[in-house]
Amino acid sequence: MEPVLFYGVPHGCSFGSIVALEWLGQPYCLSRIDMLAKAKSNIYARVNSKQQTPTLLLEDGKPLSESFAILQNIAARDLNRKLGFAQGTEAHDRLNQMLAYLHTSFHSAFAPAWTAFKLKDGDPAIKMLRDLAREKAVEGYAYLQSHLADRQWLAGDSKTIADAYLIGIARWGEDLQLFDLKREYPGLHGYLQKLEADKAVIFAHAIEDGQPAITTGQFLGHVELDEIETCLAA
Incomplete structure (x- = not known):
C-alpha cells in the first residue's frame, strides 16, 4: 500500500507533513482526524496510542509518529528533491x-x-x-x-x-x-x-478546510479509518 498520513484538524502541525508530501511528488493517501472530538477512535488508537497527529502509516503497515521523524522520512525518500540532506553532512x-x-x-x-x-x-x-x-x-x-x-x-x-x-x-x-x-x-x-502562494500550501489549506483541493503531487485520496482497520488486521 501507499503511505497514509493521519492529519489533525483544526490547524494541526501535521499541515507541514501534507505540504512536504506534495513537494516530494510520490504517491500517498491522507486520513482525517478530528482532534477536538470528545469520543476518540479505537481504530486510530491502534495506529497512535497517544491519539496525537501526525502519524505516517508506512508501506509495511508500521506507524511512524512525531513530525520531526515523519518529515525526515519524507525528505529521505528522494534526496534529489532537496527537501532534506544526506546524513552526516x-x-x-x-x-x-x-x-x-x-x-x-x-x-x-x-x-x-x-x-x-x-x-x-x-x-x-x-x-x-x-x-x-x-x-x-x-x-x-x-x-x-x-x-x-x-x-x-x-x-x-x-x-x-x-x-x-x-x-x-x-x-x-x-x-x-x-x-x-x-x-x-x-x-x-x-x-x-x-x-x-505555494501550490502545495494552498492544497494543504483546502484539505484542512474540507474544500476541493488540486494536488500538484501524487495525492491518491482520503482513507477512512475502517479501511485502515482492515490493513492493520491483515
Missing part, C-alpha cells in the same frame, strides 16, 4: 538544528493558548494562558525573523521540510489571535506570504 546538521528548534521551543510556546482555546467562555484561566503563550512565542517569532533576514529559506538554498513545518505552526499566532504578524514581524510575514 553539514547541511543535514543545520536542518536538524532548525527542525529541533521548531519542534520543541517554538511549537510548545503555543501550548497554553491551545489549552485556553478548549476552555469554556468566561473561564478565568483563559487570559492567563493566552498571555503566557504570547510571552513565550514572542521570542520565537523574533528569532525566526532575525534568522531569515539574510536568507530566502530556513535551512538551505531552497525550500526544505523545515519550511514546510514552519508554515503549519507559524500561523497559530494569528489563528489564536495573539499576534498581528504583518505589523509586528513584517520580515517574517513576507516570508510566510511567499510560502502561502
Whole structure:
C-alpha cells in the first residue's frame, strides 16, 4: 500500500507533513482526524496510542509518529528533491538544528493558548494562558525573523521540510489571535506570504478546510479509518 498520513484538524502541525508530501511528488493517501472530538477512535488508537497527529502509516503497515521523524522520512525518500540532506553532512546538521528548534521551543510556546482555546467562555484561566503563550512565542517569532533576514529559506538554498513545518505552526499566532504578524514581524510575514502562494500550501489549506483541493503531487485520496482497520488486521 501507499503511505497514509493521519492529519489533525483544526490547524494541526501535521499541515507541514501534507505540504512536504506534495513537494516530494510520490504517491500517498491522507486520513482525517478530528482532534477536538470528545469520543476518540479505537481504530486510530491502534495506529497512535497517544491519539496525537501526525502519524505516517508506512508501506509495511508500521506507524511512524512525531513530525520531526515523519518529515525526515519524507525528505529521505528522494534526496534529489532537496527537501532534506544526506546524513552526516553539514547541511543535514543545520536542518536538524532548525527542525529541533521548531519542534520543541517554538511549537510548545503555543501550548497554553491551545489549552485556553478548549476552555469554556468566561473561564478565568483563559487570559492567563493566552498571555503566557504570547510571552513565550514572542521570542520565537523574533528569532525566526532575525534568522531569515539574510536568507530566502530556513535551512538551505531552497525550500526544505523545515519550511514546510514552519508554515503549519507559524500561523497559530494569528489563528489564536495573539499576534498581528504583518505589523509586528513584517520580515517574517513576507516570508510566510511567499510560502502561502505555494501550490502545495494552498492544497494543504483546502484539505484542512474540507474544500476541493488540486494536488500538484501524487495525492491518491482520503482513507477512512475502517479501511485502515482492515490493513492493520491483515
